[in-house]
Each structure stands twice: as structure tokens, then as C-alpha cells.
Amino acid sequence: MESELTFDEKKSLQVMKAAIATARRTLLDDGILLMIWGVAFSVSNLWRFYESAVLTAWWMRNLMSVVHWGLGIGAIVLTVWFLFLRKRKVTTYTAISTRFVWIGVIIAHNFVIVITKSILKEVDFNLLHPLQMVLIGFALFVTGGIYRYYLLSFSGVLMWIAAAIAVRFDLNFQFLVRGIAEIFCFIVPGVLMISARKKVKRYVQ
Numbered sequence: 007m008e009s010e011l012t013f014d015e016k017k018s019l020q021v022m023k024a025a026i027a028t029a030r031r032t033l034l035d036d037g038i039l040l041m042i043w044g045v046a047f048s049v050s051n052l053w054r055f056y057e058s059a060v061l062t063a064w065w066m067r068n069l070m071s072v073v074h075w076g077l078g079i080g081a082i083v084l085t086v087w088f089l090f091l092r093k094r095k096v097t098t099y100t101a102i103s104t105r106f107v108w109i110g111v112i113i114a115h116n117f118v119i120v121i122t123k124s125i126l127k128e129v130d131f132n133l134l135h136p137l138q139m140v141l142i143g144f145a146l147f148v149t150g151g152i153y154r155y156y157l158l159s160f161s162g163v164l165m166w167i168a169a170a171i172a173v174r175f176d177l178n179f180q181f182l183v184r185g186i187a188e189i190f191c192f193i194v195p196g197v198l199m200i201s202a203r204k205k206v207k208r209y210v211q
Contacts, residue, residue, distance in 0.1 A: 036104075036153075037199030042084055044192025046077040051185035058178040104149050111145040132173075135180045139169035139187065146191060157198060161191040 053070050056062075089105065118137050147162025149155075168187035172180040 036149075037196045039085060039088060040192045040196030040199065042081045044188050044196060046081045047192065048185045048188040049077060050074050051181045051188065055178055055181035055185060058181070103152050107148050107152070108145050111141050115141050132177050132180070135177070135184060136169040136173040139165050139172060139184060142191075143169065155199070157195050161195050165191045 053074070057067065057070075115138055118141070119134065122134060122137075143162040143165030145162070146165060147159045150158030150160070150162065165187055168183050168191075172183040175183070
């Protein structure tokens with residue numbers, strides 16, 4: 007009887023360690039992905055604002071175009087590797103739910119473009135950027151609720167506030183507002199999630 011209890015305790019401890027390790031890996035992965043996309047988005051939008059406000063040389067514009075393409079392709083490749091190509095021992099329901107949220111937001115974003123273009127006969131970027139920010143804020147808000155990591159939910163609210171501010175200004179200033187918002191809503195939470203992952207590691211040990 008005592009040996010069975012000892013076995014059950016060891017088994018429970020292994021299950022707890024596996025769950026904590028999975029949570030740690032999730033925090034690390036999502037933190038890295040948030041940082042990657044945050045850098046890609048914020049650099050792109052902040053440069054667009056700078057380019058619209060300051061006269062830049064042609065070689066600098068060409069260089070930044072290459073950088074933008076590189077950041078975009080790199081972010082897509084790393085995301086595909088993290089989510090689909092890398093071997094994982096455990097895939098949680100929360101992780102699967104989060105993927106569906108972001109896939110749904112991407113599909114919704116493209117529908118917004120199609121609907122806006124069909125009604126207005128052209129894409130009104132003055133309207134499109136705030137709508138994109140609203141969708142991104144929704145994804146962040148829901149992701150924070152799924153993982154019970156409410157900093158992400160707060161980031162979603164912050165993105166909504168930024169969208170409400172951006173809609174009052176022209177496209178060039180929207181780039182600035184969106185770029186700053188992406189730093190605080192993507193990069194900062196990503197760094198904090200990676201730091202939280204280190205704290206979770208202590209419990210495994």
C-alpha cells in the first residue's frame with residue numbers, strides 16, 4: 007500500500023513537472039513570437055512615419071525596403087517553424103485555441119480589406135489602419151484571457167485606445183501611433199513573458 011502511494015506521488019510529481027514545463031515552453035515561444043512580430047511591425051510603421059516626415063535619400067529608402075521584406079519573411083518563417091515544424095511533446099488546448107484566434111483575426115483582416123475596397127472602390131488606409139489595430143487588440147485581449155496572462159489583455163485594451171487615437175489623424179501620424187503601440191503591446195509583453203518563463207523554471211527544479 008505504501009509503495010502504491012509512493013508511486014502515485016512520483017507520478018503526480020511527474021505530471022506537475024510536465025505541466026509546468028509545458029507552461030514554461032508556451033511562455034517562451036509566445037514571448038519570442040510577440041517580440042519578432044512586434045519588431046517587424048513597429049520598425050515598418052515607424053519608418054513609414056519617418057519617411058513621410060523627413061526627406062530621405064533613395065538608397066536609404068531602397069535599403070529599408072529590403073529590411074522590411076527581410077523582417078516580414080523572417081517573422082513568417084520563424085512563426086511557421088515554431089508552430090508547425092518543430093517537434094513538441096505536448097500541445098495544449100490553450101495553445102490550439104490561441105492559434106485559431108490569430109488565424110481568425112488574419113482572415114477577418116483580409117475580409118475587411120475586401121469589403122472596404124468593394125464598397126469604397128479603393129482601400130481607404132486612413133480607415134483601414136485603425137480597423138486593423140482593433141482586430142489586433144481583440145486577438146491580444148482574447149489571448150490574454152485564454153492563457154490567463156492578463157498583461158496581454160491589457161495590451162489589447164491599449165491597442166484599442168491607440169486605434170481610437172489614430173482614427174482622428176491622417177495616415178502619416180497613424181503610422182507613428184501604431185508603431186509606438188506595437189512596441190508596448192508586442193515587444194514589452196514579449197520580454198516580460200520570457201522573464202516569467204525563467205521564474206516558472208525554478209518551480210520545476
